[in-house]
Amino acid sequence: MEPTYYNETLRHALQLVQNKTTDMAESVLTVPLDYYRNTELRSRERELMMTTPLPLVYSAQIRKPNDYIVRRMFGKSVLIVRGEDGKARVFENYCRHRGASPAEGCGNKQLFVCPYHSWSYDSSGRLANIPGRDGFESVDPGSYGLVELPSEERGGFVWAVLTPDLEIDVARFLGPQIDADLSAWNYQKGDFVESREFVADVNWKAAVENFAETYHFQTVHGQSIPGQIQVPNTSTHAVFGPHHFMTFPKKSITELADVPETNWDHDVGLTTVYWIYPTTILVNPPGVAQIIEVLPLFDGDQDQTLIRSSFVGYNKAENEEHTQMFKMAIDIIWEAVFDEDRPVLSLIGNAVRNSSQDHVVVGRNEIGVQHMVKTISDKLNYRL
Numbered sequence: 001m002e003p004t005y006y007n008e009t010l011r012h013a014l015q016l017v018q019n020k021t022t023d024m025a026e027s028v029l030t031v032p033l034d035y036y037r038n039t040e041l042r043s044r045e046r047e048l049m050m051t052t053p054l055p056l057v058y059s060a061q062i063r064k065p066n067d068y069i070v071r072r073m074f075g076k077s078v079l080i081v082r083g084e085d086g087k088a089r090v091f092e093n094y095c096r097h098r099g100a101s102p103a104e105g106c107g108n109k110q111l112f113v114c115p116y117h118s119w120s121y122d123s124s125g126r127l128a129n130i131p132g133r134d135g136f137e138s139v140d141p142g143s144y145g146l147v148e149l150p151s152e153e154r155g156g157f158v159w160a161v162l163t164p165d166l167e168i169d170v171a172r173f174l175g176p177q178i179d180a181d182l183s184a185w186n187y188q189k190g191d192f193v194e195s196r197e198f199v200a201d202v203n204w205k206a207a208v209e210n211f212a213e214t215y216h217f218q219t220v221h222g223q224s225i226p227g228q229i230q231v232p233n234t235s236t237h238a239v240f241g242p243h244h245f246m247t248f249p250k251k252s253i254t255e256l257a258d259v260p261e262t263n264w265d266h267d268v269g270l271t272t273v274y275w276i277y278p279t280t281i282l283v284n285p286p287g288v289a290q291i292i293e294v295l296p297l298f299d300g301d302q303d304q305t306l307i308r309s310s311f312v313g314y315n316k317a318e319n320e321e322h323t324q325m326f327k328m329a330i331d332i333i334w335e336a337v338f339d340e341d342r343p344v345l346s347l348i349g350n351a352v353r354n355s356s357q358d359h360v361v362v363g364r365n366e367i368g369v370q371h372m373v374k375t376i377s378d379k380l381n382y383r384l
């Protein structure tokens with residue numbers, strides 16, 4: 001089931017396509033290249049990311065008790081695990097003895113045994129065993145569980161704030177509209193299918209902007225799915241707090257002009273794209289949903305960004321044929337979108353490092369990019 005206000009958005013998108021125009025910002029925005037290349041911004045950016053709720057995994061990825069996944073987020077190793085009580089929890093993946101990482105990869109485990117001296121932790125983060133207990137007689141195991149991070153399972157995702165002891169309130173963070181949308185999309189019902197990733201030599205802010213405009217569809221994706229099915233350089237744009245909701249109309253949207261609104265099939269008309277500030281993009285193509293995480297590595301002198309795309313089917317795969325169909329859909333999206341965007345992201349990264357121009361220009365038609373730049377620069381107290 002899609003969110004309820006879609007007909008209104010669809011009507012607006014249809015008008016844009018019929019009038020050969022797009023939602024526009026008020027004026028052209030110039031952005032100093034310094035906004036992308038200034039390494040002094042990194043610590044403030046990292047602080048923002050470490051104090052903001054982030055959707056780490058689909059609930060479906062750790063559906064059963066003791067299912068777990070380890071993720072590296074801005075340098076920090078994080079364990080996401082469902083306890084025997086069914087509750088998803090998020091921990092810093094650092095042993096309380098001398099700091100090795102008890103968990104690795106993903107799977108299903110009752111006990112996480114640290115690879116250094118074999119302290120073990122259960123799936124609720126409690127310290128279960130200290131080998132050679134005599135050496136640690138004054139250590140109370142009850143006080144040496146894994147460090148828990150604030151987390152909440154909501155809208156089909158496990159969210160966390162990556163700093164202990166902060167509050168988390170995902171509904172307040174998303175606002176009522178996007179919060180309701182996530183429930184309506186039914187992510188929690190889906191079957192997890194696949195996660196893919198690559199590292200690009202580009203600043204994360206430039207990378208996330210790539211998912212906020214269709215202006216590049218004709219040139220970059222002209223021969224593949226986005227260029228073939230989407231109307232280039234056309235989008236709707238609505239702001240919800242720091243986040244935004246965009247729709248990218250499909251060429252087939254004009255077929256809806258003659259269909260009564262009560263019979264509109266949104267998949268015929270639109271692809272929907274949410275930006276969940278600061279690093280997450282949610283896309284809803286037919287059949288599979290996609291979360292794109294744009295994660296700066298904050299490592300080394302050169303900007304590098306991990307772009308991870310995780311797909312989930314809205315419905316359970318009933319049989320092998322369904323699974324194969326999901327995989328085919330994912331292959332098509334991956335080849336069309338990411339294999340084509342990747343080289344362009346490197347070009348942009350190179351310009352940020354080496355160009356002597358002092359600013360870039362973001363058009364009125366690139367309204368989603370403008371919103372990202374304005375929102376992020378504002379949060380960083382950075383004057384454009």
Ligand code: FES
Pocket residue numbers: 095096097098099100114115116117118119
């Ligand atoms: S560091 Fe984990 S058991 Fe020693």
Ligand SMILES: [Fe+2]
Pocket residue numbers: 210216220221337340341
């Ligand atoms: Fe693209």
